[in-house]
Amino acid sequence: MKKSLLAVSISVLLASCVSIPDKATEDGQVNDQVEITAALGEQESRLTCNSKKGSELCDLRIFHIMTEAFVDGDPATGFGDGYGTSHHHGDLVGVTQSLDYIKASGFNAIWLTPIFHSAPMADQNVWADKLDATGYFASNFFAIDPRFGSMDDARTLVEEAHSRGLYVFFDGVFGHFKNNANNYPSPSGLTLSEGGKPQAGVGREAIYPEDLDFFKEVATYWIKELKIDGWRLDQAYQVPVAFWPELRTAVEEASQAVTYENDLGETVHPLGYMVGEIWNDAGYIAETGYGTEEAPALHSAFDFPVRTAVVQTFGSDKEGNHGRPATHLANAMAKSVNYPDHAMPNLMLSTHDVPRFGNLLKRARLADYGSEDYWARHRAAMSFMAAYSGPLTWLYNDEIGARTEGFSQPVSGDTCAMRGLCDDHVGRISGQTEVSELSQDEAGLRHYFNQLMQLRDQHPSLSKGARTHIYSDNRIYIDRKDLDDDHVLYLVNVSPEDVLLRIHGSAIGSEGSLTDLMDGTVIAVEQDVYSVRLQGLESRFLNIEAATEVQTDSGQVSTITDDMARCDIPDATGAGPLGKDMWIRGSYRGGNNFMATPDSQKFRFKGDNLYQVVVNEPVSTAFSFKFASSGWSPEMAVKGSAPVQLGVIQDMAPASGYGTESSVVIPEPGEYVYSFRIDPDGRSGSMYIGRCQ
Incomplete structure (x- = not known):
């Protein structure tokens, strides 16, 4: 995404403001007040979500499914054992049965963890059996694992998803495979290498360019055979960055060669989307995933730096680091300067490799399960993601605030693996897709999530628009989002304390009323000042009815002589x-x-x-x-x-x-x-x- 470098450089600073001591508000409560008189910086610290393929990629809302842990739809299939605390009987039929729930929750895509055949080896132990259930060390990349279902089950799943307007992404593990994978040639007769570095005791790394043509065939086969919409790319850094352009081109060409009918009766091509998992800082993600402007590689990668800031600010990371100020969010967002212009980061809250956000809240003693703070912190984190330009991914049932029962503190040693409570798989709980079985609070959070996703539909500036960072301090974060004539002000209070904001219209580029997009409340301007109250952990999306240019300070720091x-x-x-x-x-x-x-x-x-x-x-x-x-x-x-x-x-x-x-x-x-x-x-x-x- 294109950035204004000056805006990025100063977006982490505070806007010009005056902090006013505690003062009684109209209802008699005592709140801090902050007066914001001007945004410090230029506009457009991050331009419209870059998608040469169209706006669909920018507004992806992906429901991430751990296949073996999710829903048991066919009693005749299932692994019965695996890492994590689920029933381990998840299958493709169970996913198909859940599509209505997924669509109704506000998602428009699903990503399945690997479903290709992990053939048992004669000498493998119980830990290898558990690893097979994850699918991340496959043997036959051109066959569905029978413990997940059949090829017909997979075809039905994709067709049913498409008929509901849901895109389908498979998990592409193109950097490693099981030791017996060379026994399973591709349909064209290609076989995998045998000399790669050992991996996880059961597999080995791919060797490039030796394995390139094999994985190009994998990447295109499933698009042609089932018309999937693209790939989530596991440990994408294992594929040297120089080879991603060729893989991406193969996926895009295969996608243009086939069509399917969507929920609107339109004949469309598969999206051809590819998003890489590179769990590292922004510089490393750019280097190993995005490539350069001259040699672009992937067009999307998960935004791990911003995800870390989100959990550390609204909750906690798995090491217990929490309570970070709102400036921490602004600083993480500013790191997009590391990415080339073609980059399209994908933000997530949880993954199948970390504890659930709800468990992290409990671990850091920020909120007990089911408390008001528990739901408020979920809502706040969800709102920040909803205001993010670019695709989003949610681990299944984060939309209802799911957590692993009885787990808060990390468990170490053999006990963690045997009990399925290691941090890297504790979030793999059984899926919940029966609305009638949700608690009132779970249903309420799902409803709020759905409202946020509807906002992204109705206000494209949220998913595709330019981001201007207006203000952040230890508690308050404010962005303005702009796309054509759609202008939205996003505000969030990351602290539990109430705050009363006095925002000058010139600071946000507004000379008319602000309308709350969630409840319709109208905030009038009085002598160029809006009074906006934010309760603890509250967020607001305010429509700017009469938008003007944002007024900034000089943006220049005075020269010092020290x-x-x-x-x-x-x-x-x-x-x-x-x-x-x-x-x-x-x-x-x-x-x-x-x-x-x-x-x-x-x-x-x-x-x-x-x-x-x-x-x-x-x-x-x-x-x-x-x-x-x-x-x-x-x-x-x-x-x-x-x-x-x-x-x-x-x-x-x-x-x-x-x-x-x-x-x-x-x-x-x-x-x-x-x-x-x-x-x-x-x-x-x-x-x-x-x-x-």
């Missing part, structure tokens, strides 16, 4: 008061996800407790970082793990452990100075990052 901003200070003698070498350690390219200590990122002692390094940033980028020694003592970041404000001296504090890093957006190539001055205590101080003049 030595921290200089780039020409000579080195001093010795290692300084810390007595050890320090580095910028982070997720930048070459940083090996915080583990590398390259000389180009090594601080030099300049005297007067000042450490500096000048880094040549060759491209615009964004990354997370800490200032740390090789042994991680000390490790420091902006106080409160807040994002960097370029050109501003900020307080620095210890940042020990995962999730305490800060982030920086580099808006354009050039030389940047990274500085910190350590206090006498050797633990805190001040820091600065800015471009060399």
Whole structure:
């Protein structure tokens, strides 16, 4: 997606505002007030969702199904054992029986975990049996595993989904396979390699380009045979990025060669959508999945960086990191600067490889199961996703706030595997698609989710529009979304406390009323100010009835004269008061996800407790970082793990452990100075990052 680099660079900063002490509101309650007078930055930090194939890709709302765990539709099929706590009898018939529920919930696509035949080997153990149920180490890529059903069952599923307006995506594992896979040639007689690196005790990695033609045949066979709409690509980084363009082209050409009739009676081609799973930072996703503008690879990959920010802000990650400020969301969104223009990130809340969001809330002691906070945090996270430009994916039954019963804390060792409670498969619970069996709260959350999905239908700016980041602080996050004459203001309160906002019309580009798109409430403007109350964890979607240009501050940070901003200070003698070498350690390219200590990122002692390094940033980028020694003592970041404000001296504090890093957006190539001055205590101080003049 195209970005305005200046807008990205400053979108993580606060808008011009005045914080007003507690004040009584009309109903007598006491709330904080925040006055927002101008957005700080230019418009269009992220342009319309890029889809050369049409708007369908931008508005994908995918219902992700763990096939073996989902619904038992045919008692004669099923694995009966597997990882996780489900019945392990899920099958294709069960998915077909659930299509009406899926459609009625607000989804328009399904993704099935692998359903190809995982043929047992003579010497495999119980753990290999469980792995077979996942489908992620297949033997025969051209046959349906009989424990999931038959080819006719698969054909019926796809046809029934298409008749309801649901797209169907299969899971493409093109980077590894089971050890016996070379015994199952393709229809054209191709066989897989035998010399790849061992994987999971039962399989091996593919070798490219040796296996390329085989997997091209896999990718196109199911489009031609069943008319599926594309692929979710497991561990996409295992396929060298240079080979993704050829695979993608094969999928697109196969999709254009066949047609089917959709729910509107239209004759259409399969979508040919491909979305990669690359669980890493934005830079690595770009490098191994998206490729470059000159050599584009995949057009979509899951947005793991933003997903991490969402769970850490509205809930918790699996390590228990929670309570991150709303600026954390803005900073994560700004990292899209790492992606080439053809990139189309896909955002999700949970996956089949992590604990459910509900379990994470319990683990972090943020909300007990079924409490009001439990549902409120789900609603808040859902709302943020609904305002995201690009496709969305939801793990089955996240729409009803599902969680694994009795599980909150991680379980370790053999116990975790035997009980099915390891973090990487605990979310694989039995599916729930009987509306009559939902509790009132579950049904209410599903209804809210459905309303959000209807909003995306009715207001294309949400799924396809330009995003202008208006404001964020420790509690409040505000974006404006624009597409043609559709203009929506999205606001969310990430904290449990109520806040009263006084928003100047010029700050959001509005001179008329704002209409709440969920309940129809009209907010009038009085002397260019809107009073908008947000309860704890509440979000609002406000239609801008009379849109104007957003008024910004100058967007320029005043030049400082402190030595921290200089780039020409000579080195001093010795290692300084810390007595050890320090580095910028982070997720930048070459940083090996915080583990590398390259000389180009090594601080030099300049005297007067000042450490500096000048880094040549060759491209615009964004990354997370800490200032740390090789042994991680000390490790420091902006106080409160807040994002960097370029050109501003900020307080620095210890940042020990995962999730305490800060982030920086580099808006354009050039030389940047990274500085910190350590206090006498050797633990805190001040820091600065800015471009060399």
